[in-house]
Amino acid sequence: MTHRLSRIPRSDALDNRERILEAARALFATEGLNVPLREVARRADVGPATLYRHFPTKEILATEAFADQMATCQRVVDEGLADQDPWRGFRSVIEKICELHSHDRGFTAAFVSAFPKAVDFTTSRDSALKAIADLASRAKAAGKLRPDFVIDDLILMLMANNGIQAASPAAQVAASRRFAALVIQAFQAVPERVSLPPVGRLALVSPGMILSD
Amino acid sequence: MTHRLSRIPRSDALDNRERILEAARALFATEGLNVPLREVARRADVGPATLYRHFPTKEILATEAFADQMATCQRVVDEGLADQDPWRGFRSVIEKICELHSHDRGFTAAFVSAFPKAVDFTTSRDSALKAIADLASRAKAAGKLRPDFVIDDLILMLMANNGIQAASPAAQVAASRRFAALVIQAFQAVPERVSLPPVGRLALVSPGMILSD
DNA sequence: ACGTTAACGGACGCCTCCGTCCGTTTTGGC
DNA sequence: GCCAAAACGGACGGAGGCGTCCGTTAACGT
Numbered sequence: 001m002t003h004r005l006s007r008i009p010r011s012d013a014l015d016n017r018e019r020i021l022e023a024a025r026a027l028f029a030t031e032g033l034n035v036p037l038r039e040v041a042r043r044a045d046v047g048p049a050t051l052y053r054h055f056p057t058k059e060i061l062a063t064e065a066f067a068d069q070m071a072t073c074q075r076v077v078d079e080g081l082a083d084q085d086p087w088r089g090f091r092s093v094i095e096k097i098c099e100l101h102s103h104d105r106g107f108t109a110a111f112v113s114a115f116p117k118a119v120d121f122t123t124s125r126d127s128a129l130k131a132i133a134d135l136a137s138r139a140k141a142a143g144k145l146r147p148d149f150v151i152d153d154l155i156l157m158l159m160a161n162n163g164i165q166a167a168s169p170a171a172q173v174a175a176s177r178r179f180a181a182l183v184i185q186a187f188q189a190v191p192e193r194v195s196l197p198p199v200g201r202l203a204l205v206s207p208g209m210i211l212s213d
Numbered sequence: 214m215t216h217r218l219s220r221i222p223r224s225d226a227l228d229n230r231e232r233i234l235e236a237a238r239a240l241f242a243t244e245g246l247n248v249p250l251r252e253v254a255r256r257a258d259v260g261p262a263t264l265y266r267h268f269p270t271k272e273i274l275a276t277e278a279f280a281d282q283m284a285t286c287q288r289v290v291d292e293g294l295a296d297q298d299p300w301r302g303f304r305s306v307i308e309k310i311c312e313l314h315s316h317d318r319g320f321t322a323a324f325v326s327a328f329p330k331a332v333d334f335t336t337s338r339d340s341a342l343k344a345i346a347d348l349a350s351r352a353k354a355a356g357k358l359r360p361d362f363v364i365d366d367l368i369l370m371l372m373a374n375n376g377i378q379a380a381s382p383a384a385q386v387a388a389s390r391r392f393a394a395l396v397i398q399a400f401q402a403v404p405e406r407v408s409l410p411p412v413g414r415l416a417l418v419s420p421g422m423i424l425s426d
Numbered sequence: 427a428c429g430t431t432a433a434c435g436g437a438c439g440c441c442t443c444c445g446t447c448c449g450t451t452t453t454g455g456c
Numbered sequence: 457g458c459c460a461a462a463a464c465g466g467a468c469g470g471a472g473g474c475g476t477c478c479g480t481t482a483a484c485g486t
Contacts, residue, residue, distance in 0.1 A: 007432090010432060016434085036473060036474085037474080037475095038474085049475085052475065053433080053434085156377060159377045160373035163373045164372045165415070171415070175369060175415060177410040178413070181410055182369075182396070182409065183395070187395075194398075196391055197390040199391050200379060200383070200385075200386075200387030201384040202388060220462090222463090223454080223462060224453075225452070226453095226464090249444085250445095260464060260465030261444085262464070265445065266464085
């Protein structure tokens with residue numbers, strides 16, 4: 001009678017699970033979130049049923065697949081916070097996050113999406129945003145970041161960065177780098193600033209739109 | 214023998230053709246280019262075959278549907294060119310184009326895409342870009358636009374603008390407006406400019422990617 | 427070694443979209 | 457009014473994605 005509570009999974013199961021995640025990471029990065037799940041399964045050399053058994057929904061799969069990207073993201077933000085110069089920290093966060101997202105077509109979509117089920121993903125995103133907001137207000141206090149910057153501007157920037165399509169992965173990164181540089185210029189405080197129009201309510205678009213469209 | 218050369222189409226045919234275009238415009242604007250063609254047909258109160266008879270491919274339909282948007286685009290550019298102050302003209306072009314594109318989820322996709330069949334669309338886009346490049350060099354000469362601006366930055370900006378997702382049409386426009394303002398700040402020449410990283414080769418992504426994804 | 431059972435994956439049915447065929451309806455010249 | 461031909465649209469077959477069922481395989485405890 002060895003059955004009570006959370007049995008350890010079989011070795012091949014763990015194996016498959018890992019291979020699926022690997023395949024998902026690779027495909028999501030290059031193709032975006034809308035790859036057929038069969039293709040992930042095929043690449044992982046696994047039957048469709050196996051994939052669905054491990055990850056009942058695409059959201060769950062995406063959440064787990066992007067776990068380390070999310071961790072990287074958090075680390076980037078922490079590094080930015082650690083910088084004595086808040087403006088330099090802020091800039092580095094923007095540069096690194098743009099780069100991070102430019103490598104991975106799927107990640108931004110996931111990041112910007114409001115996965116309801118993926119609790120931990122949402123919370124870590126929000127904590128990252130919170131931290132950046134802190135950093136931003138410090139940079140404002142230092143007079144380097146424009147005072148009318150709001151955290152939604154960052155979301156705006158992420159979405160915008162996600163819209164960039166380049167011919168090759170390398171070009172994609174290059175384009176994002178330039179974009180980041182431009183954005184930083186735009187965020188910089190300068191004496192004679194014209195005021196910005198309000199952001200309005202951004203989407204945090206529903207997962208359905210991201211996963212299917 | 215009244216058959217030689219380009220017969221005038223029947224009245225109901227013209228009727229349907231116009232209704233199809235109307236439906237396509239409406240749906241492309243709200244849903245983007247990836248609406249099922251059946252839905253366009255349904256909205257136009259027309260059978261699928263009729264739609265395909267008038268517009269054999271989605272590209273052709275899109276091209277014709279966006280013809281007036283394209284004209285508006287050209288007009289905006291012309292207005293910008295007509296301004297005595299090239300920098301003000303340049304800014305207004307950016308603002309108006311961002312607004313134009315923010316109203317219409319499909320238009321940017323079409324604009325940025327490299328429809329091979331849609332000859333006239335491509336040429337008018339290129340002529341618009343050419344004109345903007347002229348305006349840009351005048352604005353540079355006036356010392357208002359940063360010297361390292363290149364026309365690909367505009368494409369970059371359009372793609373980025375296209376990535377913005379807002380909760381409602383109104384919010385979408387608001388977000389684009391703010392984005393345009395930020396972009397203008399970024400493009401403005403200021404004394405102590407750090408140099409920008411290169412753009413790299415942007416996509417002008419193939420129609421397939423835009424129409425299906 | 428062997429049997430129990432967790433885990434697998436091929437195959438199925440459902441759905442949506444696509445593009446075309448062909449019998450039917452409508453138009454416009456006479 | 458009539459009739460050729462132009463135009464229509466319902467219906468069909470095919471392709472691809474999805475999620476699940478169930479007969480088969482192979483891991484692990486004894």
